[in-house]
Amino acid sequence: MTFTLTIEDGAARRGTLRLAHGDVETPTFMPVGTAATVKALTPDDLRTAHTQIVLANTYHLWLRPGKDLIVEAGGLHEFMQWHGPILTDSGGFQVFSLQDRRTLDDDGVTFASHIDGSTHRFTPENVIAFQEAIGVDIAMVLDVCVKLPATPAQIAESVRLTTLWAKRSADARTRAATAVFAIVQGGLDLAMRERSAREVVALDLPGYAIGGLSVGESREELYATARHTAALLPREKPRYLMGVGTVRDIITAVDGGIDMFDCVYPTRCGRNGRAMTRSGEFNIRNAASVRDFSPVDPQCDCSVCTTFTRAYLAHLFRANEMLGPRLLSYHNVYVLNALMRDARDAIERGMWTTFRDEILRGLTGVHKE
Amino acid sequence: MTFTLTIEDGAARRGTLRLAHGDVETPTFMPVGTAATVKALTPDDLRTAHTQIVLANTYHLWLRPGKDLIVEAGGLHEFMQWHGPILTDSGGFQVFSLQDRRTLDDDGVTFASHIDGSTHRFTPENVIAFQEAIGVDIAMVLDVCVKLPATPAQIAESVRLTTLWAKRSADARTRAATAVFAIVQGGLDLAMRERSAREVVALDLPGYAIGGLSVGESREELYATARHTAALLPREKPRYLMGVGTVRDIITAVDGGIDMFDCVYPTRCGRNGRAMTRSGEFNIRNAASVRDFSPVDPQCDCSVCTTFTRAYLAHLFRANEMLGPRLLSYHNVYVLNALMRDARDAIERGMWTTFRDEILRGLTGVHKE
Numbered sequence: 001m002t003f004t005l006t007i008e009d010g011a012a013r014r015g016t017l018r019l020a021h022g023d024v025e026t027p028t029f030m031p032v033g034t035a036a037t038v039k040a041l042t043p044d045d046l047r048t049a050h051t052q053i054v055l056a057n058t059y060h061l062w063l064r065p066g067k068d069l070i071v072e073a074g075g076l077h078e079f080m081q082w083h084g085p086i087l088t089d090s091g092g093f094q095v096f097s098l099q100d101r102r103t104l105d106d107d108g109v110t111f112a113s114h115i116d117g118s119t120h121r122f123t124p125e126n127v128i129a130f131q132e133a134i135g136v137d138i139a140m141v142l143d144v145c146v147k148l149p150a151t152p153a154q155i156a157e158s159v160r161l162t163t164l165w166a167k168r169s170a171d172a173r174t175r176a177a178t179a180v181f182a183i184v185q186g187g188l189d190l191a192m193r194e195r196s197a198r199e200v201v202a203l204d205l206p207g208y209a210i211g212g213l214s215v216g217e218s219r220e221e222l223y224a225t226a227r228h229t230a231a232l233l234p235r236e237k238p239r240y241l242m243g244v245g246t247v248r249d250i251i252t253a254v255d256g257g258i259d260m261f262d263c264v265y266p267t268r269c270g271r272n273g274r275a276m277t278r279s280g281e282f283n284i285r286n287a288a289s290v291r292d293f294s295p296v297d298p299q300c301d302c303s304v305c306t307t308f309t310r311a312y313l314a315h316l317f318r319a320n321e322m323l324g325p326r327l328l329s330y331h332n333v334y335v336l337n338a339l340m341r342d343a344r345d346a347i348e349r350g351m352w353t354t355f356r357d358e359i360l361r362g363l364t365g366v367h368k369e
Numbered sequence: 370m371t372f373t374l375t376i377e378d379g380a381a382r383r384g385t386l387r388l389a390h391g392d393v394e395t396p397t398f399m400p401v402g403t404a405a406t407v408k409a410l411t412p413d414d415l416r417t418a419h420t421q422i423v424l425a426n427t428y429h430l431w432l433r434p435g436k437d438l439i440v441e442a443g444g445l446h447e448f449m450q451w452h453g454p455i456l457t458d459s460g461g462f463q464v465f466s467l468q469d470r471r472t473l474d475d476d477g478v479t480f481a482s483h484i485d486g487s488t489h490r491f492t493p494e495n496v497i498a499f500q501e502a503i504g505v506d507i508a509m510v511l512d513v514c515v516k517l518p519a520t521p522a523q524i525a526e527s528v529r530l531t532t533l534w535a536k537r538s539a540d541a542r543t544r545a546a547t548a549v550f551a552i553v554q555g556g557l558d559l560a561m562r563e564r565s566a567r568e569v570v571a572l573d574l575p576g577y578a579i580g581g582l583s584v585g586e587s588r589e590e591l592y593a594t595a596r597h598t599a600a601l602l603p604r605e606k607p608r609y610l611m612g613v614g615t616v617r618d619i620i621t622a623v624d625g626g627i628d629m630f631d632c633v634y635p636t637r638c639g640r641n642g643r644a645m646t647r648s649g650e651f652n653i654r655n656a657a658s659v660r661d662f663s664p665v666d667p668q669c670d671c672s673v674c675t676t677f678t679r680a681y682l683a684h685l686f687r688a689n690e691m692l693g694p695r696l697l698s699y700h701n702v703y704v705l706n707a708l709m710r711d712a713r714d715a716i717e718r719g720m721w722t723t724f725r726d727e728i729l730r731g732l733t734g735v736h737k738e
Contacts, residue, residue, distance in 0.1 A: 036684065040691045044672075065659075065684045073662060073680060081676050290434075293442060303413075307450050311442060315405065315434045322409040322640075322691060 001179035009352035011257040059091035075135030087138035141169035181207035197232035214243035227256030270329030289314040302334035370548035378721035380626035395628040428463035444504030456507035493537040510538035550576035566601035583612035596625030639698030658683035671703035
């Protein structure tokens with residue numbers, strides 16, 4: 001993996017990640033394909049929606065269909081027939097959300113499957129081995145994520161283990177085509193973020209993520225912590241803010257120097273009838289959409305917006321027709337990919353702050369926050 | 370509408386229906402788009418799966434989104450963005466399935482909506498007016514369908530009203546671009562089928578359907594009744610067997626002189642994990658598919674079969690991922706469209722009986738019956 005930082009405009013950055021399965025222009029958004037499928041969409045849909053890289057979840061794939069089957073299929077790319085770059089998370093976030101179903105020790109974490117209750121164990125080493133075996137382009141280290149608010153002791157312990165495990169993950173690497181990224185933890189405590197960043201940056205890994213955010217804190221706390229932490233990371237390496245995927249959050253984080261994002265938000269919203277646009281979000285089930293024969297997003301040139309009306313999508317959602325979630329998931333992913341493309345253009349043209357302000361001012365619809 | 374019968378091979382027929390929105394080569398299968406959407410598929414999917422004509426349901430569209438909205442959208446084609454031919458049924462089949470929720474009189478049928486319990490009334494005239502208003506290519510007359518087994522009196526009454534209503538439907542026509550087809554009823558009683566056919570054929574409508582079958586009778590009864598009734602219909606007009614959609618049923622009915630079919634079967638099967646192939650059907654959730662890296666149907670050249678494995682589809686269904694139903698619905702529709710294309714070729718080449726026997730002999734998998 002190589003990362004080329006081409007231009008900076010303030011803290012905002014324009015770069016190119018060269019990965020085993022292709023190039024990724026940054027800043028970029030990664031749609032989430034939890035179980036080796038971005039829900040409702042085909043790989044061809046992802047391509048026509050200008051997706052550059054897909055995220056999949058180690059926790060889910062580990063449990064179903066499992067490593068052996070994916071290896072037998074020829075790896076995750078072959079299995080799901082997405083031939084562009086793939087990043088997998090480490091499963092840490094999912095395991096630590098299990099609460100009563102997992103036990104943590106210095107060596108790893110033991111947990112009960114949410115599917116059948118069977119016992120499994122993640123260690124820094126076996127999680128790297130899993131991601132390498134299924135052949136992903138970017139693997140994440142196993143980290144310890146705490147739910148916010150958390151006590152100083154909980155945060156310190158999560159940072160200690162995250163560093164320890166990042167070292168062990170780095171040592172466990174065996175495959176050049178899989179780049180391993182470390183994760184910075186530390187909650188909202190900037191001193192702990194500094195310690196965590198210093199410790200993982202010392203490992204000289206090819207990329208760094210900011211974890212433990214978008215887990216219950218306020219938007220202001222998210223923005224301040226992400227911006228502060230981004231500045232602690234090496235300038236010449238990609239920076240990935242985990243779990244962020246609204247227009248406002250992404251634009252604000254790009255402004256703070258982040259290069260990569262992932263979130264289930266656009267596809268989850270799509271399934272629930274929530275349309276994302278440059279002007280904000282709205283629910284397509286609302287009465288206002290029923291007789292509205294305009295596109296979901298008049299500023300969007302995706303195949304859904306150039307083909308169907310809000311009235312038709314409102315009908316599909318009200319009639320519980322699967323085509324509704326499918327079409328709106330596609331549109332929402334397209335919107336974020338187009339936003340990232342325009343953000344890259346703006347940075348290249350030295351127009352980032354103008355673009356940023358236009359986007360943030362334009363968000364007049366009903367938002368998540 | 371014009372229908373050109375080009376070749377006959379035994380009772381099997383090869384023709385072309387010229388409709389307001391395009392030509393339909395017969396014999397043909399019509400996927401069902403109940404609520405102005407063939408479940409999980411886009412109009413573009415329908416086209417690439419070689420669909421020539423789509424069926425939609427008057428009953429469902431009447432209730433939701435309703436005539437006014439579809440008219441405001443510019444008609445059903447514009448609303449759903451399918452620009453090929455559309456046939457709508459009359460709602461008769463759905464209303465008579467409501468059992469306790471409808472009252473029949475000589476003038477029409479009053480029923481309670483399955484959605485909100487509101488009261489609605491279908492008459493021969495308003496059902497034709499509805500179908501003409503939404504601009505379909507083929508409209509069906511309101512008929513009275515009886516559930517089998519039925520008493521002779523029930524069957525006689527259904528034939529009497531079906532003829533009466535067909536006459537009124539013919540008189541209610543106002544739009545040249547919508548061809549109105551009548552329906553033959555009569556249960557399994559061949560004398561009643563003869564009476565019904567004689568009476569509706571006398572109305573000289575552009576096409577005729579065989580209704581009241583595929584409603585609980587045995588396969589042998591279905592085949593015998595459909596074949597007998599088809600022979601009672603005018604040679605130079607299209608013949609449509611309602612509600613039939615398995616490979617075996619279609620091939621047998623084409624052999625009896627039927628030109629058109631519709632059924633939810635391929636898409637319903639697709640959503641439930643049941644794969645249709647030329648060699649029979651199987652459930653993709655079965656253990657045998659889990660590690661099977663061959664295509665769903667090795668004889669199929671659809672984009673699902675040329676891209677994904679049975680193992681991947683088995684995973685999608687086991688993980689309850691929407692992409693599974695979507696992909697398998699597409700494949701199943703493609704399979705029936707390809708079957709019809711090959712049936713047309715066989716008739717053209719004078720090879721119908723060879724083709725028919727090959728298909729029926731090849732159906733060695735687990736079938737519906």
